[in-house]
Amino acid sequence: MPPTRQLLAAACQYAPSVGDLPGNRLLAERWIRRAAAAGARLVVLPELAASGYTFQSQEEAAACAEGRDGPTVSGWVALCRELDVHLVAGFAEADGDQRFNSAAVVGPTGLLGVYRKAHLFNDEKSFFSPGDSGFLVFDIGHCRLGVLICYDLWFPEAARVLALRGAEVVAVPTNWVANFRSPAVDGRGWTMGDYASVGVATQNQVFVVAADRIGSERGVDFVGCSCAVAPNGAMLAGPAAAADEQLLVVELNLEWVARARQRTPRNHTLEDRRPELYAPLLDGQGR
């Protein structure tokens, strides 16, 4: 039988607590079980769901970081096997002397891989090394799945590489923050990350499933508004509430990806690229 081209995905919006690894493991388990019970076969948790976000020292960050074989990821592997789901979830990854702001990609067969956030935001630069994994795409049976984390959404190059590598769905663990010189949520109930998600989706003809956190940590406010966007840029589910827990469950019809990419027999949005004109994208730091 051909694999199904329908995928039920879930974005879990809740508030992890900085430094409380055992508590965050329980929280994550509760949300993964809740999403699976709702029928989701792909579950997305927020960025740094395992550790919380606002570290105050190198020591604290180090204490919150775990290896890929640590208790958090090991627990996720066991859960995905038990529940027969795929999971994309953020954790502070320890690797020797380095730490990364990472997302584990886990399936029923185990850990499929780890994406390390390429574009670090603000104080993350004090606590993490820039990601060295490149932009990763995983064949999870239901679809080809790419991963970005939060600020990556504002770098169109990142999502584009995922699309070129075959991504149909981009899962985005995120911690969108308020108070960065822009209204947190506009009159329509959208935050900046929702607009960025629409941009990534429509320009690459991919589904975007973004799971944001809520709540405050040490003076940093998170803005919720998790969302799922269709390959033509239309908001499929969400934006979720700005301040409340919410489970967004959304059916993704994977056929929409090819349909959006080839809207006429003479056009294909990936084949119509003009790479010979794109060399400036590889220039230094861009200015």
Place this chain on the structure above:
Amino acid sequence: MPPTRQLLAAACQYAPSVGDLPGNRLLAERWIRRAAAAGARLVVLPELAASGYTFQSQEEAAACAEGRDGPTVSGWVALCRELDVHLVAGFAEADGDQRFNSAAVVGPTGLLGVYRKAHLFNDEKSFFSPGDSGFLVFDIGHCRLGVLICYDLWFPEAARVLALRGAEVVAVPTNWVANFRSPAVDGRGWTMGDYASVGVATQNQVFVVAADRIGSERGVDFVGCSCAVAPNGAMLAGPAAAADEQLLVVELNLEWVARARQRTPRNHTLEDRRPELYAPLLDGQGR
């Protein structure tokens, strides 16, 4: 005195007629005068405003194409001098045996340059050569101005090159079409091009001013919904009506560009790029 960082821009949404070059010149003049009378210092007309869109033969396309010194562009140069405005407007450009789907960039001092559409859509491939100008940015005093045309919006590489070259405003002459496997206009009154404009704006922290056409030509329906988007992705003006003529006039505060690019002292969206990870963007045809 430092140059002003406020710019009043206008998108002119109307219906050129295919093949009627003299009539289209009069129409364009009427709209440019109307925009200038409303105070606009930057005026954007639709794609192929000089010629109309739906050519049926090479001969017709050739008959509708003009050089940069032809009557259409010469008329625009005279108008911009008289009215002290900048103009971005679409025309079918003849250059020897080749034709391009081009946009003239004109100021009070004359023709500043011509952008030739890089990404041709559907039957445009029968009538035009792929643009060879690269992605162009013009210093027009008020701001640094980049130009894209219609389908270019779905190629994030194009807008990104403009941003890296300093663009603060991207003018988009366009002819967004309906009936390409997606609802023309959604429940909120947005068309696909509005979402794509939001994507380009928010990912590059530029203003986007998109002037679409309306009406039908030979069975092809255009969808209006012209818009102006802010550097944080918020819709500033529009989407305009789907079927009616409309002049969108919008004030652009150019300070917003730098503010959106540097939202914290530790972050700059262009300097935070990771070009060493972007090499796949230059690969072949992307698949």
